Amino acid sequence: ILDMPPKVLDMEHYTYNFEQAVCMQQAMDDDIKIQIIIGKAGTGKTHIAMAAALEKVFKERKYDSIKLIKPVITKSRLGEDIGFLPGSVKRKLLPKMRPFVEKLRMFTKDGSEESYKKLIDSGVIELLNLADIRGADLANSFVIFDEAQNANPFQMRTLGTRLGEDTKLIVLGDPTQIDSVYLDKFSNALIYLYENALQNPTPFLAHICLVQMVRSHTSQWFEKNFQPGR
Incomplete structure (x- = not known):
């Protein structure tokens, strides 16, 4: 289904600078179960996390699935309630996961919408609402938690206590882009972790x-x- 990414240290395709190479090594290290990547927009957080996840799941077969988690903030109020939006949870979350979808399209053979939607529909790549994480099965999964700066420490703890020995978690975020009025640069899940x-x-x-x-x-x-x- 996928054109597999090249080897981890292929700088031409995978990374652009030394810090990204180090970051990719951490993401690909099976002994590292939790990785925290902090950086502003454009530093390569999403690219590295998604490339490592695809490599581990589809090439090395280290994990059975990829779980993408993101705090969802609606226009009407800041929070994670998406109940009033039309469609299934998966359909509601898809626009919010646009950065990951674009990276997924980059790694599919033809880059078509059908190619990456097949992966999502099959359940191999699953989009999860942070509010529903208590009932989620994270066993044998490569988990990417994006925009952790828009979650609180209690939500981070709920997610973390559901990780198994066969689970890898990558936490991404930019502490300068906090959208929730209930959080600041000190109280958000990213910095707390x-x-x-x-x-x-x-x-x-x-x-x-x-x-x-x-x-x-x-x-x-x-x-x-x-x-x-300013």
């Missing part, structure tokens, strides 16, 4: 901060100079 990782180091947990943007020069200009409210 990162600080706990620093205070309680363990061999199965790794963390890295990506700082070098690999997007266009125009994108970098906006990131550097366009700061509303």
Whole structure:
């Protein structure tokens, strides 16, 4: 179904700089069960996480499935309630998972909508609402938790306590892009987890901060100079 990504250290296809190469090594290391990737938009967080997940599930067969989790914030209020939106949970979450869908299309043979939807419909790649994580089966899965800065520490704990020995978790986020009015740069799940990782180091947990943007020069200009409210 997929054109498999090249080997992990193939810099031409996988990574653009040294910090991304280190990040990819952590993502591909089976002894690292939890990885925290902090970085602004354009530093390659989603690309690395998705490429590693596809490699581990479809090429190495290390895990049975990929679970994509993201706090969903509606227009009407900040939170994770998506109940009023039409369609199934999977259909509701699909637009919110657009960065992952685009990466998935990048790795499919023809890049068509049908190719990546087959993977989602088959259940091999599953989109999960953070609010429903209590009933989710995360066994033998490669789990990617995106935008953790928009979740609270209690939600992070709920997710973390459902991980098994055969599960890998990659937590992504940018602490400068907090959308919830109930969270700040200190109280969000991403920073709370990162600080706990620093205070309680363990061999199965790794963390890295990506700082070098690999997007266009125009994108970098906006990131550097366009700061509303500053």
